[in-house]
Amino acid sequence: MSVSSGRKTIRILRAELDKLMTLPWIWTAVTVTFLVHLLLTAAFTSASLQEGAAAPGILNTGLASMSYLQAGFIILGILAACSEYTGGQIRTTLTVIPWRGRQLFMKHLALTLITIPAAFILTASGVLYAGWRLDGHAAGVEPHEVIQALLGATGYLTLTTLLSAAIGALLRRTLPALVILLGYYFIISPWSRGLLPAYFPDTAGRYMYLLPSSGELNVLTPVQGAGILMIWSVSLVAVAIVVYRIRDA
C-alpha cells in the first residue's frame, strides 16, 4: 500500500491549505488590510483631487497605498509561519508530516495560492476606485499599462509575503519577526533611500509596479525588479527550509 510520492505531496499541500483556511487570524488580516487599503486609497484620491495637480495618474493614486498594503501582507506571511509555533502545533505537524523540507515548501506554496488572489483583488479594487473617482480629471491610461501594473503589484505583494513567511519560520516568534520586518520596510529603508543601492527587496521590488513615466529616474525595469525580489524571497525560503531541517522542532 505504498502511496506515490506525488499523491503524498498533494495531500501535504491540501493539509497546509486547510490549516491556513481554518485559521481565523488569516482572514482577519486580509479583511482588515482590505478595509484599511480602501480607506487610504480614498484619502489619497481626495488628496490628489484637492491638490488639483495637473492630471493625477489613476495608477499612481490607486497604487499609492502599496507601502501600507505591504504591511498587511507582511503580517499574513508571519502569521502563516509562526502559527505553527503557537499551542505546540509544530509537534503535531511534524508527527503527521515528518518530511520537513517538503512540508515547509508546501506551506509556502499554499500561502502563495492564497496570497495571489487576495493581492490581486486588493490592488485592483484600489485602482478601480481611483479610476472611478478621478474619472474626467485624470490622464487616460492604456489597459495594458493597468494590467501590467496590477500584475506587478500582485507579484510584489506575493513575494513580500513569502519573504516574511521565511523570516517568520526562521525566528518562530511573531513579534520579533514583525519588529524586524516592519523596522526594515518602514523605518530603515525609507531613511536610507538614496544611500543604499537599489538591490534590496523593497527598493528593487518597487519597480515591478511603478510606471516607467512616474518622474523619477528608473534604475530598473519591472522584470529586473521582479528578478531581484524573487532572488531574495527564494533564497530566504531556502535558508528557512535548511534551518528547519537541521534544528530541533
Added chain:
Amino acid sequence: MKAFHAEISKLLSLPGIWLALLIGALAPAVIAALDAIAEKEAIIAGVSTRLPEMGYSGLGLGVQGVIILGVLAVSSEYRTESSEGAGGQQISTSLMVVSSRLQLFLAKAGAVSVISILLCILAVILIVPTTRYILGDYAPLLEWTRLAGAVCYWTFTALLAFGLTLLTKQGMIPLTMLMINSSLVSFSVLLAKVTKLAFYLPDRAGMEMFMFTKNSASTEVTGSLFDSYHTPFTGGLIMFAWVAVLLGIAAIVFHRRDVAA
C-alpha cells in the same frame, strides 16, 4: 511600591525588552545621523530651513524602542507562543501576586513610564555627539524645553502602546499601527493632507512639543511633518488627553475582563 519594583524586574528579565532598549537608544541617533547627512550641504550653504530640526527628527521618528517596550510589557503577560505549548499565561500568576487589578495596572504603567523617560534621556545623550560629529560647528544646540517635550512624547507613546496592547491582548495590531505611524509614511501625515482633524491625532499633536519650525498656523499648511499647527503646550495637552482617555478605557476593561476571556 512593591508592585512597581516587581514590574520593573519582570520587564528587565525579558530578553525582548533589552532589544527594545537597544533600539530605543540607537535608533534616534542613527536617524538623526542620516537626516544630518542628507541636510549637511544645505546647512553649510546656509539655505536649509530645517536646521532647527537637526537631532529632533531622530527623537520624533525614532520612538520604535518605546513602542516595543509598551507592547511587550503587556503582551508578555498574555503570550501563548512556546515550543512546549503549555499555554500558561503569566497574567494569572501576576494577578495572584498583586490581587488588586488597579494596582497591577498602575505599577505596570509606572514601570513603562520610568523606563521610557530614562531611555529618552539616554537617546538624547547619544544624539548630541552624533549631530556634532556630522555637522561640526553647524550643529544646533538642543534646548531644554524642547528636550522635555521629547521626553513627554516618548513616555506618552509608550503608554499609548501599553494601553492599546492591553485592550487587544496581543501585540501584533498595536505594534503594526504604531510602528508604521512612527515612520516617514505615517498615517497621520497622509490624513493631514485630507483633513485638519488629523492635527489632533496623538502622534501629530505630540510631535509639536518639540518638532516645529514654521511658526504659527498662519502660514499655509502643507501637511509636512515639520509644519507647526499647535503651540508646543497645546500639542502636549492633546496627546496627553489621548493617553488619559485610552488608559482610562484600558483600566476599566482590564478591571472588568475575565482573565481567560
Added chain:
Amino acid sequence: MVLTINNLVKRRGTQEILSGITFEARPGRVTGFLGPNGAGKSSTLRILLGLDHATAGSALIHGKPFAELQHPLRTVGAALDGSGAHPMRTGQAHLRWIACAAGLPRSRVEEVLDIVGLTKAAGTRVKRYSLGMGRRLGIAAALLADPEILILDEPVNGLDPEGIRWIRTFLRKRAEAGNTVLLSSHLMGELAETVDDVVIIKQGRIVADGTLQEVTGSHSTLEDAFFALTSEQAGDAW
C-alpha cells in the same frame, strides 16, 4: 522489536540531557517510561518522533527513523504535552487537517471525537478547552489513523478520574489486541495497574528496566521501588 532506543545521547550546549539511553518496547505490552520531572522522558520521546535530533545513538521504529516511515500517522500515534493544536482553531478543524495530510476520510474525525468524548466541543476553539479536554484532543489526533504504536507523554496529566480510568482500560485493550503502547509518566500510582514493562529514567540515565514484577522486586509497590531507585543520591529532590 517495534521501538528500539539504542545508546541515545542528547546534549544542549554543555548540558547533557540524555547520556546513553537504551530500552525497547514490545508489541502486545504497555511499556511505562517513568522518571521525575526533567529526567529526560520528553526529550527521549521527542527524538523518537523525529522532533529533535540525537547527538549520538538512535531511536528507531520498526528499525527505521521516524522520518523514513511510509505512513507515519498509520504507524505511530503520538500525543505529547498539551493539545498540540493552535488555540484559535476548532477541535474539529484541527483533526481535519491531520486527516487530510494522512489521506484519511473525514468521517474518521467524527469517530475519534466520539471515542474521546469531545463530540459536543468539536466546534469550539481549542483555547476555550480545559486542560483535560486539550489532552483528549491530543489523544484523538493520535488515534486518528488507528495506529499500531501509541506513544503518549504524561497521558493522565490533567484528566479527571473518569478520564484516567478510561485511558487505563483503553490502553490495556490496545495492548491486548497486539499493539505497542509506550507511555511516560511521573505518577506511579496511576501506572502500576496499567503497565506490563517498566523503564525508569533519572537524570538522563536508565536506572531500571524490566517487567513490572522485576522492577518492583522486593519493594511492596512500584511507587516504593521508584523512590528507592530515584531518590538515593538526589538530595535536591523534595
